[in-house]
Amino acid sequence: MRIIERAAELSAHLGARRAAGDAVGLVPTMGALHDGHASLVERAATECDTVALSIFVNPRQFVPGEDLDTYPSDLDADLVVAEKAGASVVFAPTVPEMFPDASRTTVHVAGLGDVLEGASRPGHFDGVATVVTKLLVLARPSRAYFGEKDFQQLVVVCRLVADLCLPVEVVACPTVRGFDGVALSSRNRYLSVAEREAAAVLYRALRAGAASVVAGERDPGEVVALVAAVAEAEPLVTLDYATVVHPETLAPPEVLAGELRLLVAARVGTTRLIDNVAIEVPE
Ligand code: PAF
Numbered sequence: 001m002r003i004i005e006r007a008a009e010l011s012a013h014l015g016a017r018r019a020a021g022d023a024v025g026l027v028p029t030m031g032a033l034h035d036g037h038a039s040l041v042e043r044a045a046t047e048c049d050t051v052a053l054s055i056f057v058n059p060r061q062f063v064p065g066e067d068l069d070t071y072p073s074d075l076d077a078d079l080v081v082a083e084k085a086g087a088s089v090v091f092a093p094t095v096p097e098m099f100p101d102a103s104r105t106t107v108h109v110a111g112l113g114d115v116l117e118g119a120s121r122p123g124h125f126d127g128v129a130t131v132v133t134k135l136l137v138l139a140r141p142s143r144a145y146f147g148e149k150d151f152q153q154l155v156v157v158c159r160l161v162a163d164l165c166l167p168v169e170v171v172a173c174p175t176v177r178g179f180d181g182v183a184l185s186s187r188n189r190y191l192s193v194a195e196r197e198a199a200a201v202l203y204r205a206l207r208a209g210a211a212s213v214v215a216g217e218r219d220p221g222e223v224v225a226l227v228a229a230v231a232e233a234e235p236l237v238t239l240d241y242a243t244v245v246h247p248e249t250l251a252p253p254e255v256l257a258g259e260l261r262l263l264v265a266a267r268v269g270t271t272r273l274i275d276n277v278a279i280e281v282p283e
Pocket of ligand 1: 150
C-alpha cells in the first residue's frame with residue numbers, strides 16, 4: 001500500500017494507474033477509521049482495480065466551538081484498517097497541502113447545504129463540498145464511495161457532482177451499525193458507557209417511525225412526532241431534529257408517498273449524533 005502526502009503525487013500516481021487501464025475508486029475519510037469506513041473500502045475493492053483512501057481532517061467543515069482540535073486521529077491504526085480492507089493508496093495530506101494560504105474558492109451547494117445539519121452547523125457543507133470537489137479533481141476516480149449514515153452529505157455530494165459535471169459515479173453504501181443498532185461514527189468514541197446505551201434510542205426511534213408507516217400512517221407530522229417521543233423518552237438525549245424528507249431535494253413532503261428518508265440529529269451528553277433510515281411508501 002502506497003502512502004502519499006502530496007497532491008501532485010496523488011494525481012500523477014492515479015493518472016498512471018488509469019493509463020494502465022485501472023478503474024480507480026476513492027473513499028474520502030477524516031481518519032479514525034472504523035468498520036463503516038472498512039465496508040466502503042471493501043466495496044470499492046470489489047468494483048475497482050485501484051482503491052485510494054484519503055485521510056484528511058478537514059478544518060473547513062468544523063464550525064467554531066466544534067471538536068477540530070480533539071478530533072480522533074491515529075494514522076498508524078488507520079493504515080492497518082485501510083490495508084486490510086483492500087486500499088492500495090492512502091492519501092494523507094497536510095492542511096497547507098490541501099488549502100494553501102492563497103486558496104480562495106468555496107463550493108456552496110445552495111439550499112441543500114443550509115438546512116438540517118447545515119442549519120445547526122453553518123458553513124459545514126461548504127467545507128465538505130469544497131474538500132470533496134478537490135479530492136475528486138485530484139484523484140479523478142471512476143467511483144467515489146460515501147456512507148448513507150451522513151445522508152445529507154451524500155445528497156450534497158451527488159448534487160455537486162451533477163452540477164459541476166464531474167465524471168464520477170457516487171456510490172451510496174449502507175450504514176454499518178454496532179450490536180446495539182448505533183450507527184458507527186468516529187465520534188462514538190466520545191460517548192461514556194451510559195451515553196452509548198442511551199444513543200441506541202435513536203435507531204429505535206427511527207425504526208418505530210418506519211414501522212408506523214408500514215402500519216399505514218401517512219401523515220409526516222405523526223411519524224416525526226412518534227420518532228421524537230421515542231427519542232426524548234431517553235433522559236440523556238436532547239433531540240435537535242426529527243424529520244422526513246425527499247431523498248434528493250431534502251424538502252419535507254406534504255403527504256407520505258414514494259421513497260423518503262427519515263432523519264434524526266441529537267446530542268447525547270455533549271456528542272452530536274445523526275442517523276437515518278429509508279422509508280418506502282407504496283403509491
Ligand atoms: O464523511 C467524512 O468523513 C467527511 O465529511 C469527508 C466526506 C471525508 C469530507 O471531509
